[in-house]
Amino acid sequence: MYLLTFIVKRLLWLVPSVFGIIVITFVISHVIPADPVRLAAGDTATPEQVAALREELGFDRPLVVQLWYYVQNLVQGDLGESLFTGRPVVEDLLGRLPATIELTLVAMIFSIVVGIPLGVVSALRRNSLLDHVVRIVTVSGLAIASFWLGIMLQLAFAMHFDWLPLGGRFDGFPPPTVTGFLLIDTLIDGDWEGFGNAFSHLLLPALTLAFPALATIVRFTRAGVLDVIQSPYVLHERAMGFPPSVIVWKYVLRNALVATVTQIGLLFGILLAGAVVIEAVFDWPGLGYYAVNSIVMSDYNAVLGFTVWAGVIYMLVNLAVDVVLVLIDPRRSAA
Amino acid sequence: MPPLLSVAGLRVGFDTDAGRAQVLDGVNLEIGRGEVVGLVGESGCGKTTLARSILGILPRPPAVIESGRIDLDGTDLLTLPARAMNDAIRGRRITYIPQDPLGSLNPVFRVGTQIMELMKWKSPDGKARRGRWPGLFTPYPHKRRRADRARVLEALRAVQIPDPEAALRKYPHQFSGGQRQRLVIAMALLTEPRLIIADEPTTALDVTIQAQILALLRRLVKERGISVLFTTHDLGTAYELCDRIVVMYAGQEVESAPIDRFFAHPAHPYTRRLLESLPRPDGSVREIPGEIPGLVHPPGGCRFHPRCPNAGSECGEHRPPVDMPEAGHALRCYHPDPMEPPR
Numbered sequence: 001m002y003l004l005t006f007i008v009k010r011l012l013w014l015v016p017s018v019f020g021i022i023v024i025t026f027v028i029s030h031v032i033p034a035d036p037v038r039l040a041a042g043d044t045a046t047p048e049q050v051a052a053l054r055e056e057l058g059f060d061r062p063l064v065v066q067l068w069y070y071v072q073n074l075v076q077g078d079l080g081e082s083l084f085t086g087r088p089v090v091e092d093l094l095g096r097l098p099a100t101i102e103l104t105l106v107a108m109i110f111s112i113v114v115g116i117p118l119g120v121v122s123a124l125r126r127n128s129l130l131d132h133v134v135r136i137v138t139v140s141g142l143a144i145a146s147f148w149l150g151i152m153l154q155l156a157f158a159m160h161f162d163w164l165p166l167g168g169r170f171d172g173f174p175p176p177t178v179t180g181f182l183l184i185d186t187l188i189d190g191d192w193e194g195f196g197n198a199f200s201h202l203l204l205p206a207l208t209l210a211f212p213a214l215a216t217i218v219r220f221t222r223a224g225v226l227d228v229i230q231s232p233y234v235l236h237e238r239a240m241g242f243p244p245s246v247i248v249w250k251y252v253l254r255n256a257l258v259a260t261v262t263q264i265g266l267l268f269g270i271l272l273a274g275a276v277v278i279e280a281v282f283d284w285p286g287l288g289y290y291a292v293n294s295i296v297m298s299d300y301n302a303v304l305g306f307t308v309w310a311g312v313i314y315m316l317v318n319l320a321v322d323v324v325l326v327l328i329d330p331r332r333s334a335a
Numbered sequence: 336m337p338p339l340l341s342v343a344g345l346r347v348g349f350d351t352d353a354g355r356a357q358v359l360d361g362v363n364l365e366i367g368r369g370e371v372v373g374l375v376g377e378s379g380c381g382k383t384t385l386a387r388s389i390l391g392i393l394p395r396p397p398a399v400i401e402s403g404r405i406d407l408d409g410t411d412l413l414t415l416p417a418r419a420m421n422d423a424i425r426g427r428r429i430t431y432i433p434q435d436p437l438g439s440l441n442p443v444f445r446v447g448t449q450i451m452e453l454m455k456w457k458s459p460d461g462k463a464r465r466g467r468w469p470g471l472f473t474p475y476p477h478k479r480r481r482a483d484r485a486r487v488l489e490a491l492r493a494v495q496i497p498d499p500e501a502a503l504r505k506y507p508h509q510f511s512g513g514q515r516q517r518l519v520i521a522m523a524l525l526t527e528p529r530l531i532i533a534d535e536p537t538t539a540l541d542v543t544i545q546a547q548i549l550a551l552l553r554r555l556v557k558e559r560g561i562s563v564l565f566t567t568h569d570l571g572t573a574y575e576l577c578d579r580i581v582v583m584y585a586g587q588e589v590e591s592a593p594i595d596r597f598f599a600h601p602a603h604p605y606t607r608r609l610l611e612s613l614p615r616p617d618g619s620v621r622e623i624p625g626e627i628p629g630l631v632h633p634p635g636g637c638r639f640h641p642r643c644p645n646a647g648s649e650c651g652e653h654r655p656p657v658d659m660p661e662a663g664h665a666l667r668c669y670h671p672d673p674m675e676p677p678r
């Protein structure tokens with residue numbers, strides 16, 4: 001019951017937050033010295049034609065009025081039209097959404113499934129060889145720029161060894177769309193070869209994206225476990241002869257995960273930003289790639305639309321994280 | 336009949352940056368069946384180290400067990416394989432009552448989950464050996480679970496937890512400090528151990544609750560014939576709970592006597608200082624002169640000699656042998672005080 005009111009309250013908070021994001025993005029995109037109308041009109045347009053287009057798009061009106069219209073449309077699910085594709089931004093976004101979600105989710109799941117056990121084991125075998133190797137990997141995970149890592153992986157596994165494709169999401173015709181996730185759609189189609197095809201395309205970008213997230217998860221899990229195994233309740237459990245594996249993987253881990261899960265929420269923002277870069281490097285037809293193009297082209301509705309989407313997702317993920325935290329640690333529900 | 340527990344010549348060191356600290360210097364201790372023994376000494380004298388040595392949960396490193404024996408019912412615990420120690424001794428033959436009642440239950444699991452976990456592994460009805468399953472996936476047979484749950488409810492009633500059924504569904508933070516201490520006492524009794532190690536179990540509680548809980552603990556262990564090693568820096572609480580008191584100074588046991596004899600005829604100079612340092616009726620406290628020695632380069636022989644008014648030249652050279660002025664009263668001192676009650 002508590003959880004339900006908590007969720008509803010947080011969802012209501014989403015509204016002013018999204019509004020804040022829109023205002024900020026709106027202002028920023030209007031103060032940057034680029035003229036989207038001139039770009040959209042093309043090199044050969046006369047000043048009169050540009051002025052006419054400006055009026056048609058409503059760019060001649062005061063900023064506040066433009067904002068008002070934008071919000072009004074947004075409420076009806078209309079994010080305006082892209083100046084370049086000429087299609088509704090909502091359609092463009094929805095069309096690319098599955099590619100990005102698939103990439104981000106696979107990266108996230110990979111970093112959680114590998115990162116948490118790795119963090120636990122390196123905490124238990126503190127200062128062992130494994131712990132040192134893990135430390136080197138995590139430090140580099142946080143220090144190395146994603147685009148550089150992506151390009152290096154391409155050079156090694158796509159160019160030099162030629163084991164994996166250089167970029168793109170699928171060779172040939174994709175399977176019939178059910179979920180939009182190729183890994184799942186190929187399976188639904190019973191197309192194992194297609195699954196391998198999709199998987200081989202996904203591997204490098206997902207690993208590149210996962211690397212910094214993996215590093216963060218390992219680091220926080222390790223620190224959390226080290227902290228928790230010092231606690232009096234673990235001493236009590238050990239003194240009472242609980243099996244060591246039960247102590248570690250049940251009683252220690254759940255406490256240690258509080259720090260990790262909090263980080264996962266923050267990480268998601270980093271992952272979304274990372275996806276923008278990585279999709280460009282790997283030619284991945286997702287939202288990030290779309291956002292980069294829109295920014296380069298000053299495709300102003302598209303940029304706004306992407307920002308709103310990213311903001312909402314980010315907030316939803318953090319809401320989910322807070323719910324999980326309450327489920328992990330009941331003391332939070334009292335606060 | 337041999338004592339239930341006998342610790343003989345136990346030497347334990349801790350490796351620190353400054354060198355090895357000799358924390359236990361050949362400690363001897365015996366606990367009879369059903370006997371409640373108080374291990375008394377100032378903070379830092381090695382009570383917790385001795386308690387954890389018996390439980391086999393010293394952090395190694397930095398701790399090093401250099402020599403000695405710990406026998407429980409004829410089994411040398413120090414040579415027992417780690418697995419057997421965990422499966423058959425800890426939680427079954429020896430249980431533990433922790434010092435810090437607020438922090439000693441896992442905050443993110445229901446009390447019932449934690450107690451039933453204990454029963455899953457340590458129920459008197461269950462086998463001491465774990466099967467092939469990794470711990471997490473070991474099933475908990477339904478029939479035993481039901482029987483264990485009945486035991487648990489009864490134990491919670493025995494330690495006077497109101498509404499035991501509801502208590503099992505609560506989280507630790509929903510209980511007061513005193514109630515949490517009752518819960519860990521219930522856990523220590525539930526598996527029908529031979530020996531309970533209670534490491535300063537009530538120091539964190541206020542005095543009235545402390546007295547209630549000590550009285551309850553004493554009644555429950557006496558009813559069940561369980562032996563207790565109770566560590567404390569406070570002679571007053573030891574007096575309320577114990578049959579016999581062992582005094583330790585800087586990692587050496589110096590005197591041991593049944594409770595009446597102990598307070599009537601203390602003989603070791605350190606014991607007497609300790610008794611004199613108890614708060615007087617007028618509220619004043621007399622400090623023991625001098626400082627607790629560092630343990631990396633401890634004083635030789637009797638470690639009390641730098642502070643001892645009776646010390647002679649032999650005191651710094653060899654540790655005095657055990658003397659028995661009366662049956663049950665053991666003393667290690669070259670120049671004991673006359674055995675009169677202290678003022």
Ligand SMILES: Nc1ncnc2c1ncn2[C@@H]1O[C@H](COP(=O)(O)OP(=O)(O)O)[C@@H](O)[C@H]1O
Nearest residue numbers: 349351358377378379380381382383384385397
């Ligand atoms: N993990 C450790 N590392 C180094 N020294 C320790 C450690 N644990 C305890 N000691 C030292 O051992 C001595 C005895 O400590 P302890 O057994 O906790 O005493 P008590 O319980 O009587 O207060 C102290 O001098 C303490 O500094």
Ligand code: SF4
Nearest residue numbers: 637640643650668669
């Ligand atoms: S007289 Fe000697 S042996 Fe006895 S306590 Fe003093 S120093 Fe130790």
Ligand SMILES: [Mg+2]
Nearest residue numbers: 382383534535
């Ligand atoms: Mg202690």
